[in-house]
Amino acid sequence: MNAHYSKVHAEKMKLRVLADDLSGACDCVAGFALARGTSIPVYLDDRLARGDGSWALDLDSRADDERVARQKVERIMRSFSHDSSMLIFKKIDSTLRGNIAAEVAGALEALADSTGVIVSPALPEQGRTLLGGKLFVHGRLHPIEGSKNLPGILEAAGFQCALLRNEDADPAKLRGDIEHALAQGARAVVVDAQNEADLDRLARALSGYAGRVLLAGSAGLAKAFARTACNGQAQDSDSAQDHAIVALDQTVAIIGSFSTETQAQLRLLKTCSNVDLVECSATEWLDRSSVKRQRAIGLAQKFVAQGRSVVYAISGGPSGDWSRELVKAIAEAALPSLLAVRSLLLVGGDTARAVLEQLNILQVNVVGELEPGISTCRVQSGRSETIYIKAGSFGDADTLQRFFSRASRSITEPCRASATSDGVPS
Numbered sequence: 001m002n003a004h005y006s007k008v009h010a011e012k013m014k015l016r017v018l019a020d021d022l023s024g025a026c027d028c029v030a031g032f033a034l035a036r037g038t039s040i041p042v043y044l045d046d047r048l049a050r051g052d053g054s055w056a057l058d059l060d061s062r063a064d065d066e067r068v069a070r071q072k073v074e075r076i077m078r079s080f081s082h083d084s085s086m087l088i089f090k091k092i093d094s095t096l097r098g099n100i101a102a103e104v105a106g107a108l109e110a111l112a113d114s115t116g117v118i119v120s121p122a123l124p125e126q127g128r129t130l131l132g133g134k135l136f137v138h139g140r141l142h143p144i145e146g147s148k149n150l151p152g153i154l155e156a157a158g159f160q161c162a163l164l165r166n167e168d169a170d171p172a173k174l175r176g177d178i179e180h181a182l183a184q185g186a187r188a189v190v191v192d193a194q195n196e197a198d199l200d201r202l203a204r205a206l207s208g209y210a211g212r213v214l215l216a217g218s219a220g221l222a223k224a225f226a227r228t229a230c231n232g233q234a235q236d237s238d239s240a241q242d243h244a245i246v247a248l249d250q251t252v253a254i255i256g257s258f259s260t261e262t263q264a265q266l267r268l269l270k271t272c273s274n275v276d277l278v279e280c281s282a283t284e285w286l287d288r289s290s291v292k293r294q295r296a297i298g299l300a301q302k303f304v305a306q307g308r309s310v311v312y313a314i315s316g317g318p319s320g321d322w323s324r325e326l327v328k329a330i331a332e333a334a335l336p337s338l339l340a341v342r343s344l345l346l347v348g349g350d351t352a353r354a355v356l357e358q359l360n361i362l363q364v365n366v367v368g369e370l371e372p373g374i375s376t377c378r379v380q381s382g383r384s385e386t387i388y389i390k391a392g393s394f395g396d397a398d399t400l401q402r403f404f405s406r407a408s409r410s411i412t413e414p415c416r417a418s419a420t421s422d423g424v425p426s
Contacts, residue, residue, distance in 0.1 A: 015056075089222055278310060
């Protein structure tokens with residue numbers, strides 16, 4: 001990022017986000033879309049990611065072999081790395097899953113003129129913080145496979161790494177510390193963040209940095225840059241919510257996550273009278289001849305025909321049959337229901353991708369967030385649709401319950417629509 005990324009120009013700067021999963025890609029651009037009052041496309045296929053404006057791409061690389069993941073990042077990055085006027089963001093997981101070091105290395109290889117990478121995966125709004133390079137989730141030290149901290153992950157991959165505590169309230173001092181670390185030979189600078197103020201300080205520090213650096217982080221850092229870019233003038237959360245619930249009177253949800261957070265959300269959702277839950281075990285969803293699976297599909301279609309919201313979910317825990325084939329099987333089973341409504345909720349990055357592929361949708365246009373962690377997207381595939389995408393581990397126990405409460409209220413509320421810069425209704 002260059003010094004001409006001043007606040008005056010930041011609202012119009014081109015943004016490039018390369019993500020390891022779909023929900024993360026959407027989360028990273030949501031803040032910019034809301035702050036700018038426009039939509040930002042997120043692509044599922046790199047052949048579509050060729051526009052001159054801002055966009056994000058889901059590389060679907062988290063489960064890839066390290067070599068494959070690095071090659072994906074490097075190849076796409078080379079297609080636009082010559083343009084020094086853009087903000088380039090490598091999205092990494094806030095709990096450090098996936099091929100973090102390999103993907104960052106691939107990105108830096110493509111950015112030959114960069115001075116290094118600034119890494120801060122903290123996502124305080126979801127309880128993920130970084131202190132002393134160590135990851136904490138809701139205040140508890142989170143185990144990292146093969147390493148005790150983030151610098152250790154990067155150093156094991158050959159990076160010369162520096163760690164900054166980010167405890168000073170002066171962004172200029174933090175910028176000086178970053179410049180000093182890079183001048184001393186660090187190729188990766190890890191910056192602690194325990195709250196959004198820390199991330200905002202980092203964003204302000206980098207807004208005046210004279211060199212070109214790669215940014216690597218989660219939606220926390222991306223949102224901090226969105227806030228800094230627009231001088232904190234983003235719409236407030238109430239306005240965003242009003243904007244996002246247009247036509248949310250009937251929704252089909254697909255929940256393919258086994259995370260602790262999602263399971264807690266499902267337990268509370270079962271007490272709601274305004275939504276019908278359709279469940280099968282992993283084995284039953286995978287078995288196309290399963291009687292229970294066929295009954296579940298028929299029941300869901302009946303509920304949808306009655307104008308009710310329906311949730312497809314997996315009963316029990318993960319089994320030996322767990323794989324991406326499971327979410328694909330659920331998406332296939334839910335297809336008739338998905339085609340019958342105009343509002344979808346997709347929980348889990350793999351789940352969201354499987355459903356969109358089943359619907360032959362390779363681009364969503366992110367317009368903001370319904371609430372932190374739930375991205376609001378528009379698509380046009382024969383008819384205008386709204387798709388909400390949430391990472392499986394995001395939210396509190398009430399998240400799904402709140403979502404469907406909004407859906408019920410919106411039946412009697414007037415719809416307010418506007419238009420975005422790319423013509424997608426919002």
